[in-house]
Amino acid sequence: MRRTAILIMSLLVASLVLFLLLRLLPGDPAAALLSVGADQAQIEAARAQVGSDLPIAKQFASFLADMFRLDLGTSFVNNASVLDEIGARLTVTIPLALIGFMLSMMIAVPLGIISGVNTDRWYAQVISVISQVGLAVPAFWMGILLVLVFSIKLGWLPSGGYPASGWDKPGSVLTSLVLPAITIALIIAASQLRYVRSATLDVLGSDYMRTARAMGASFPEAFMRHGLPNGSIPVISILGIELSTAFLGAVVIERVFTLPGLGSMLLTAIEQRDYPNIQGVLMISTLLVLIVGFLADVLQRIIDPRLRQSKGLMQ
Amino acid sequence: MTDATDVAHNPERPKGSWVFRCGLLLVGAHLFIAVLTLFWTPYDPLDLVGLRLEKPSLAHWLGTDRLGRDTLTQIMVGSRIAMIVGIGSVALGAFIGVTIGLLAGFATRVWDDVLAAVLDILIAFPVLLLAMLVVAASPQPSLWTAVLALGIAMSAIVARLTRILVKRVLQNDYITASRCAGTGWVRLVWLHVLPNIWPFLAVNFALQFGMAIIAEASLSYLGLGAPLPNTSWGRLLQEAQGTVYTSPLGAIAPGVALVLLVIGANMFADGLRDIADPTRRNER
Numbered sequence: 001m002r003r004t005a006i007l008i009m010s011l012l013v014a015s016l017v018l019f020l021l022l023r024l025l026p027g028d029p030a031a032a033l034l035s036v037g038a039d040q041a042q043i044e045a046a047r048a049q050v051g052s053d054l055p056i057a058k059q060f061a062s063f064l065a066d067m068f069r070l071d072l073g074t075s076f077v078n079n080a081s082v083l084d085e086i087g088a089r090l091t092v093t094i095p096l097a098l099i100g101f102m103l104s105m106m107i108a109v110p111l112g113i114i115s116g117v118n119t120d121r122w123y124a125q126v127i128s129v130i131s132q133v134g135l136a137v138p139a140f141w142m143g144i145l146l147v148l149v150f151s152i153k154l155g156w157l158p159s160g161g162y163p164a165s166g167w168d169k170p171g172s173v174l175t176s177l178v179l180p181a182i183t184i185a186l187i188i189a190a191s192q193l194r195y196v197r198s199a200t201l202d203v204l205g206s207d208y209m210r211t212a213r214a215m216g217a218s219f220p221e222a223f224m225r226h227g228l229p230n231g232s233i234p235v236i237s238i239l240g241i242e243l244s245t246a247f248l249g250a251v252v253i254e255r256v257f258t259l260p261g262l263g264s265m266l267l268t269a270i271e272q273r274d275y276p277n278i279q280g281v282l283m284i285s286t287l288l289v290l291i292v293g294f295l296a297d298v299l300q301r302i303i304d305p306r307l308r309q310s311k312g313l314m315q
Numbered sequence: 316m317t318d319a320t321d322v323a324h325n326p327e328r329p330k331g332s333w334v335f336r337c338g339l340l341l342v343g344a345h346l347f348i349a350v351l352t353l354f355w356t357p358y359d360p361l362d363l364v365g366l367r368l369e370k371p372s373l374a375h376w377l378g379t380d381r382l383g384r385d386t387l388t389q390i391m392v393g394s395r396i397a398m399i400v401g402i403g404s405v406a407l408g409a410f411i412g413v414t415i416g417l418l419a420g421f422a423t424r425v426w427d428d429v430l431a432a433v434l435d436i437l438i439a440f441p442v443l444l445l446a447m448l449v450v451a452a453s454p455q456p457s458l459w460t461a462v463l464a465l466g467i468a469m470s471a472i473v474a475r476l477t478r479i480l481v482k483r484v485l486q487n488d489y490i491t492a493s494r495c496a497g498t499g500w501v502r503l504v505w506l507h508v509l510p511n512i513w514p515f516l517a518v519n520f521a522l523q524f525g526m527a528i529i530a531e532a533s534l535s536y537l538g539l540g541a542p543l544p545n546t547s548w549g550r551l552l553q554e555a556q557g558t559v560y561t562s563p564l565g566a567i568a569p570g571v572a573l574v575l576l577v578i579g580a581n582m583f584a585d586g587l588r589d590i591a592d593p594t595r596r597n598e599r
Contacts, residue, residue: 010436021449
């Protein structure tokens with residue numbers, strides 16, 4: 001209940017921030033409708049159509065009402081329903097983000113634990129250096145490098161594009177998502193690995209591990225039974241952020257691989273100053289980011305009974 | 316707490332200063348090149364000085380791009396844009412963020428709660444998305460739009476950190492003592508709060524510098540960064556992606572320059588953290 005209330009409050013504040021940023025910064029959205037040299041009457045008409053002639057509070061009220069009904073309006077450019085367009089784009093972006101995210105876990109969790117358990121070994125140092133470098137690599141450049149290796153040198157995978165038939169042919173969709181998903185996975189794994197490693201180090205230094213070992217449990221036994229559940233708690237708390245990063249990383253990655261997802265919709269909308277589309281994409285992205293954070297929170301409470309009892313921790 | 320012997324025998328310590336020096340060297344080298352380009356570059360960055368997509372040679376160490384411009388020159392000039400955007404946006408973010416953070420730290424309970432909630436939500440937005448929003452709303456993209464966008468986008472993180480640090484400092488006895496002695500709050504901030512929080516902020520700024528470089532390159536790559544004739548690494552990479560089949564070096568070299576600078580900034584931050592907070596030296 002409490003968490004749901006916080007989620008709704010966050011959404012309200014987020015929509016206010018979004019609304020204010022789009023309105024208060026210079027540039028009237030009505031200008032996007034007009035060509036150069038429009039006269040005063042045309043400007044007035046465009047402002048009335050967009051609603052930017054109303055007082056700001058009224059604009060926000062009607063904006064909120066629209067959001068509540070999930071009415072995101074229609075595009076300035078082609079009059080298409082913004083919500084429908086977003087729905088179609090999400091069939092690219094959500095699978096891309098989810099596959100990328102799962103791949104990153106498959107890389108980061110084992111490597112993080114290995115490098116945390118054997119800090120002194122050479123491979124732990126190598127993992128550490130690689131993750132340090134990975135943190136400094138922009139996602140789009142990682143994408144270009146992967147294209148260079150896997151599409152151009154090896155010729156294994158397409159360097160970009162998306163089948164026009166969409167999910168009717170799942171095989172070809174997945175082929176076109178492999179490289180973009182790996183790109184996202186590598187970028188996220190670099191930071192995820194550090195969290196997993198530091199959680200592992202915390203677990204190894206803990207009293208309960210020492211106690212379990214003193215009572216005769218072997219290291220793998222103690223680690224699986226006590227280490228993993230405890231160590232996963234801080235990692236899960238950042239999973240929400242990581243999943244959101246995956247989702248938003250898709251924005252840039254889609255441009256590298258020319259995928260028709262939410263990111264390319266946002267970029268086109270920005271280039272065309274298509275305010276309803278910009279607003280819609282950002283609003284839905286925010287919604288998704290907040291819901292993911294909410295779910296990560298719930299998951300954390302399911303795993304950690306201590307959090308369920310004390311409300312104080314959430315303050 | 317670590318006692319004196321412990322610190323002296325801490326095996327991480329020489330490594331910490333090694334990391335710091337290495338970071339300083341990388342960032343310093345980029346800064347040197349950025350300043351150097353103001354006075355001298357191998358060629359004019361916008362002149363067509365060779366054939367199109369030339370291979371590396373003595374005349375053009377990293378070859379030429381699709382129009383015949385010298386790649387090395389462009390990368391060197393690119394470090395100037397990176398430095399301007401990196402330093403500019405971090406400074407702007409610091410100014411906005413520290414101000415808001417100080418206000419929140421000193422505010423009454425209600426205002427503090429409101430600010431904290433808003434900051435928490437703003438932080439949920441990734442910097443790049445916020446920056447794209449600011450670029451989207453600005454009428455004419457320029458170098459300063461990128462600085463403004465990234466500065467605003469990063470300020471929420473600074474504000475939240477400052478607020479937490481201020482709260483922690485304000486709990487100390489020396490603050491109470493100073494207040495009892497009649498110190499006004501502006502003076503209190505200047506004398507006690509800022510000197511005690513700046514080392515932690517500085518670490519954050521160094522990390523954000525690296526983030527800003529990556530974000531600026533991403534914005535430029537997406538066509539939302541500083542427009543021509545500014546030569547940004549992001550735009551170089553975007554242009555080179557089109558000719559990656561015939562001349563892969565152009566799509567690699569600017570990225571290497573960028574990664575070296577960001578790694579340098581991160582190492583610098585790590586080293587700075589060791590200096591600012593000796594108790595954390597063992598965590599890495």
